[in-house]
Amino acid sequence: SLRAGIVGLPNVGKSTLFNAVVENGKAQAANFPFCTIEPNVGIVAVPDPRLNVLSELSKSQRAVPASIEFVDIAGLVKGASQGEGLGNKFLSHIREVDSILQVVRCFEDNDIVHVSGKVDPKSDIEVINLELVLSDLDQVEKRMEKLKKGRAKDSQSKMKEEAEKTALEKIQQALMDGKPARSVPLTDFQNDAVKHLCLLTMKPVIYVANVAESDVADPGSNPHVKDVMNLASDLQSGLITISAQVEAELNELPPEERIEYLKSLGVDESGLGNLIRATYSLLGLRTYFTSGEKETKAWTIQSGMTAPQAAGVIHSDFERGFIRAETVAYKDFVSAGSFAAAREKGLLRSEGKDYVVQEGDVMLFRFNV
Ligand code: GDP
DSSP states (O other), rough: EEEEEESSSSSSHHHHHHHHHHHEEETTTTTTTOOOOTTEEEEEEEEOOHHHHHHHHTOSHHHHHHOOEEEEEOOTTTTTTGGGHHOOOOOOOOTTTTTTEEEHHHOOOOTTTTTTTOOOHHHHHHHHHHHHHHHHHHHHHHHHHHHHHHOOOOOHHHHHHHHHHHHHHHHHHHHHOOOOOOGSSHHHHHHHHHHHHOOOOGGEEEEEEEOOGGGGSOGGGGHHHHHHHHHHHHHHEEEEEEOHHHHHHHHOOOOOHHHHHHHHHTTTSHHHHHHHHOOOTTTTEEEEEEEEEEEEEEEETTTOOOOHHHHHHOOHHHTEEEEEEEOOOOHHHHHHHHHHHHHHHOOOOEEOOBBBOOOOEEEEEEEEO
């Protein structure tokens, strides 16, 4: 599944948020194998009411939601790229995730020390960005040194090396200006050529503004949140506001008291569902379903994927042997009630290899083995 790394300076609420996400996931998905794999890795289901609707219509034995893996990555401090704190170990953990959730402290609390003395989201974000930029710059320069030797033998690998060199020069310039690698416009071919470096500043970032419980009802009125909002939009990144503390407290309450507590704060639902859904959608992810007697399952794909690529998410054999995909839109499946009924009503389409899968498609793949 998709991996999202939770990062941030010390004492901003990373662990509180991580634990809340995992505890809540366990409670919501008692019959699914979602759990904490390692102390700092938890898998949670992406809440989706469509899953149960389909599962009931198909009388499936089980319903399997899409999932996201959250990783709590502690240890980022100023100087990490130079080996301070856990330094490089921390950065190598970030290399392995698909996206970064950066928790930014927007709550005031004199009892909880802020590493730089005061709550200042702009400076926190800059500190972290700088570490990621410096680490990437180091990687890029090492790689450029290697490429100078020009080991490519055939013309195809020479072309790839050239593309990589061109891309790296552009990326190096951006990094030296303090800008992330993802801000550099690259061709698909150049993108592919630098992918193997897993640059940290290539990954999509979502800022998570952690607010006090008094701000949950109207986070926009907190000036720190406004700062993060402006920065997120400048950096073309997503923004979510949440109170990690509130989420942690909700998990401790018996279910019947949770609604009361949320009401007293002026909101009607926990922020975690929103966090999970937003992480999913801000990353340009889409869901399609397979549905039968054995199971109904939500599958995660990147927006723009074709039917064979989507089939490949289930199994690479499905992609290789792809023939066609019986496809029906979610609402049409629901109105018809089954694949067979959808076919009778002319709502089932037979799609070929160029079909771009749409959000909510219910699909049945035909393939050669
Ligand atoms: P980490 O170092 O970023 O993982 O931070 P922690 O999750 O360990 O939180 C540091 C401290 O801040 C803990 O004592 C938390 O209880 C507290 N904390 C986290 N979120 C909030 C919040 O929204 N409001 C307040 N007042 N305290 C919080």
